[in-house]
Each structure stands twice: as C-alpha cells, then as structure tokens.
Amino acid sequence: xxxxxxxxxxxxxxxxxxxxxxPHAVAEFNGLQIKxxxxxxxxxxxxxxxxxxxxxxxRGTLRIETRGSDTVTLHAGDLFVVPAGIEHRPVAxxxxxxxxxxxxxTPNTGEVATAAEVPLI
Amino acid sequence: xxxxxxxxxxxxxxxxxxxxxxPHAVAEFNGLQIKxxxxxxxxxxxxxxxxxxxxxxxRGTLRIETRGSDTVTLHAGDLFVVPAGIEHRPVAxxxxxxxxxxxxxTPNTGEVATAAEVPLI
Numbered sequence: 001x002x003x004x005x006x007x008x009x010x011x012x013x014x015x016x017x018x019x020x021x022x023p024h025a026v027a028e029f030n031g032l033q034i035k036x037x038x039x040x041x042x043x044x045x046x047x048x049x050x051x052x053x054x055x056x057x058x059r060g061t062l063r064i065e066t067r068g069s070d071t072v073t074l075h076a077g078d079l080f081v082v083p084a085g086i087e088h089r090p091v092a093x094x095x096x097x098x099x100x101x102x103x104x105x106t107p108n109t110g111e112v113a114t115a116a117e118v119p120l121i
Numbered sequence: 122x123x124x125x126x127x128x129x130x131x132x133x134x135x136x137x138x139x140x141x142x143x144p145h146a147v148a149e150f151n152g153l154q155i156k157x158x159x160x161x162x163x164x165x166x167x168x169x170x171x172x173x174x175x176x177x178x179x180r181g182t183l184r185i186e187t188r189g190s191d192t193v194t195l196h197a198g199d200l201f202v203v204p205a206g207i208e209h210r211p212v213a214x215x216x217x218x219x220x221x222x223x224x225x226x227t228p229n230t231g232e233v234a235t236a237a238e239v240p241l242i
Contacts, residue, residue, distance in 0.1 A: 002204040004190050010198045029173035029202045029222070030153070052150035058198075069125050077131045077179075081150045083123040101150070101222070 010036065010058055014097050016121055023100060023108060025118040033104045035118060040095040046110035047087045053102050055080045060096030065089045131157065131179055135218050137242055144221060144229060146239045154225045154239060161216040167231035168208045174223050176201045181217030186210045 008026045013036055017024050021043060023035035039062065055064065057074045064080060065071045067087040074080055082088045090098075104118070129147045134157055138145050142164060144156035160183065176185065178195045185201060186192045188208040195201055203209045211219075225239070 002207075004187055004193070004204060004207060005202055007193050007195055008200040009196075010200060027175070027200055027202050029175050030224070032151070032153075034175070034200065054148070054150050054155070066125055072125070072128050074128055075130075079129040079131060079148055079155065081126055081148050083125060083150075086123075086125060103151070 008034075010099065013121060014038070014058065017097075020095075021108070023118055024121045025104075026121060028104060028120065031103055032101055033106075033118060035100045035102070036121075037098050037100060038095065039090060039092045039098060041092065043090045044109055045087055045089045047085055048082075048102070048106060048110050049085055051103050051106055052084050053082045053100060053106075055082065055090070056099040056101075058097040058099055060092060060094060060098075062096050062098055063091040063093075065091065129155075131220065134242060135159070135179065138218075141216075142229070144239055145242045146225070147242060149225060149241065152224055153222055154227075156221045156223070156239060157242075158219050158221060159216065160211060160213045160219060162213065164211045165230055166208055166210045168206055169203075169223070169227060169231050170206055172224050172227055173205050174203045174209075174221060174227075176203065176211070177220040177222075179218040179220055181213060181215060181219075183217050183219055184212045184214075186212060 025033040027034040056079045062074045146154040148155040177200045183195045
C-alpha cells in the first residue's frame with residue numbers, strides 16, 4: 001500500500017517541459033502514467049496495438065488525424081481517446097500543451113525503439 | 122478495433138452534471154472510465170482496495186483528507202492520486218467540479234452497493 005504522492009500542478013509541471021514531443025510523466029496509477037507533452041508541428045503517423053491513448057488539451061489547439069475517421073480538433077479542456085490499433089497523427093499549428101494517459105512504457109511512436117523510460121518530473 | 126468516439130468538452134459535459142457526488146462517465150479507455158463529479162460538502166471516508174484513484178480538479182477547490190498522511194488541497198488544474206487501500210475523504214467547502222479516473226464499475230464509496238453502472242453522458 002503506497003503512500004500518496006504529492007499534489008501535481010499541471011501548470012507548474014508544464015513550465016519544466018521545454019522540449020517538443022517529449023513526454024514527461026507527472027503521475028502514475030494502476031500501471032499507467034499521466035504524461036505532459038509540449039507539441040508543435042506534425043508528429044509521425046503511428047499506432048499503439050495494445051493500448052488506447054487519452055489526449056487532453058491543457059493549452060492551445062491540437063488536431064488529431066486518424067485513418068478511416070474524420071480529423072478532430074481539440075481545444076483546451078477537450079478530451080479524446082484514440083482506440084488501440086488506430087493509426088493517428090497529432091498536429092499542432094501553434095505550440096500546444098497536452099496531457100496523455102497511457103500505460104507506463106508505451107512507445108511514443110508505437111515503435112519499441114521509442115519506449116524509453118519516462119521518469120516522473 | 123473500436124472506432125474513435127467523439128471529442129469530449131469537459132466544460133460542456135459538466136453543464137449536464139447537476140447532482141452532487143454523482144459520477145458521470147465521459148470517456149472509456151483500457152477498461153477505465155473518466156468521470157465528472159460535481160461535489161460540495163463532505164463525502165464519506167472510504168477506500169478502494171483494488172485500484173488507485175486519480176483526482177483532477179476542473180473548477181474550484183477540493184481538500185482530500187487521507188488516513189496517515191497530510192491533508193492536501195487541490196485547486197483547478199491540480200492532480201492527485203490516492204493509492205489503492207488508502208482511506209480518504211474528499212471535502213469541498215464550495216461547489217467544485219472534479220474529474221476522476223478509475224476502472225469502470227469502481228464503487229463510489231468502495232462498497233459494492235454503490236457500484237452502479239455509470240453510462241457515458
């Protein structure tokens with residue numbers, strides 16, 4: 001039975017995230033991580049075969065293109081789930097802060113080579 | 122392979138949540154649900170033996186008392202994880218909007234009697 005961790009201020013933690021497309025974990029629960037990512041531009045098309053992926057926009061606007069479905073646009077406070085196996089590509093015309101929820105160790109691009117450890121910040 | 126669901130606007134969904142302490146699910150992923158709850162006053166002391174519970178404050182201020190640890194205070198944009206097995210009690214002096222992440226079917230109070238189905242709104 002773990003002791004509770006500290007309160008996480010998303011705004012404060014985002015100040016520590018400077019690199020683009022580099023997920024920083026801020027909390028763990030049930031084997032999943034909540035990660036903060038600063039994004040700008042187009043990411044690569046990719047998919048996660050074994051996990052759904054939650055996107056929540058903290059600041060800015062994010063477009064998510066998905067193969068076989070309409071592109072969606074998320075503004076601050078909007079949430080979207082990309083189901084497992086669905087190819088998708090996040091795109092941000094301007095810099096945007098997003099929160100991801102996915103299992104610890106999930107590769108960034110769906111490729112194992114990008115599944116670096118993501119320590120808590 | 123499920124098709125993506127719609128974009129969820131947290132602000133719009135909270136407008137549909139009027140009752141207090143009544144979780145409304147707005148998204149599902151990996152067997153978990155993201156639930157919106159409008160709270161005011163003191164909830165009961167309880168624990169969830171089998172799951173961590175994520176609290177994210179959307180609007181207002183939430184205090185979470187935990188047995189054996191310091192009480193924490195969350196403001197809008199603050200996140201806190203109550204580990205499995207930890208007795209806790211959420212308290213809101215003023216009405217507050219919170220987001221919970223926990224497995225689908227998790228009893229509200231940790232007691233099975235409160236594990237009613239929580240359909241998506």
